[in-house]
Amino acid sequence: MKILTVTGYKGGVGKSVTAVHLATFFSELGKTVLVDGDPNRTALGWNNRGQLPFTVADERQAMKVVSGSDFVIIDTPARPNSDDLKELAKGCDLLILPTAPDVLSLQPMLETARDLGEANYRALITIVPSYPSREGEVMKKDLKQGGVPVFETMIRRTVGFPKAALAGIPIRDLDEPRALAAWADYEGLGSEIREMWK
DSSP states (O other), X not given: OEEEEEOOSSSSSSHHHHHHHHHHHHHTTSOEEEEEOOTTOHHHHHHHTSOOSSEEEEGGGHHHXXXXXXXXXXXXXXXXXXXXXXXXXXXXXXXXXXXXXXXXXXXXXXXXXXXXXXXXXXXXXXXXXXXXXXXXXXXXXXXXXXXXXXXXXXXXXXXXXHHHHXXXXXXXXXXXXXXXXXXXXXXXXXXXXXXXXO
C-alpha cells in the first residue's frame, strides 16, 4: 500500500482538488481510497454530488475501508503546525504541499521546508496562470534555490475545477477541451510520483 498525504500551510491552494485528482489517477492503477480529513469535508461533498471513481471515506471511518487498498490518498486540514507536519510526513510515503505561485506563498513554503528537514515531501505549484505569465516558472526556480524539493509538473488554473466539483466528477470527465488539458497536468503529476517510487 502506498500512502500519499496532501496538506498545506494555508487554504485555497488546491489541496482538496489535488487529493481528488491524484486519487482519480491512481484509481486507474489499483484499489484507491481517499481519506477526507479536511474539516470542510470537500472530497466527501464532491463525491456526494456525483460519483468519483474511488472510495471516499471520512477519516473517522477510514480504518474500515483502507484495508486491501493499493493507494491511500489523505486530504488533511489546512494550516498544520510544524509538529503536525513532521508526524504527517512520517505516516506516509510522500507528503505533497500544494502552493500558489505568488510572492506571499514563497516565504511560508521556505519555512515549511525548514520545519520538515529530511522528510519525504515535494512542493506542488498549483493555480498557475496561463502563458504568457511566468509566475509558475519563477516560483519553481525560487523554491529550488531555497532548497525545497518541487515537482516539475505544475497545475494550471482553470474554471473547470469548480465545475467538476459541482458536478461531482473528476475534471477528466467534463466535456470541455480545457478540462482535458487540466487533467493532463494531474496525469503528469501522477506519472512523476510513480517514477519516484521505482
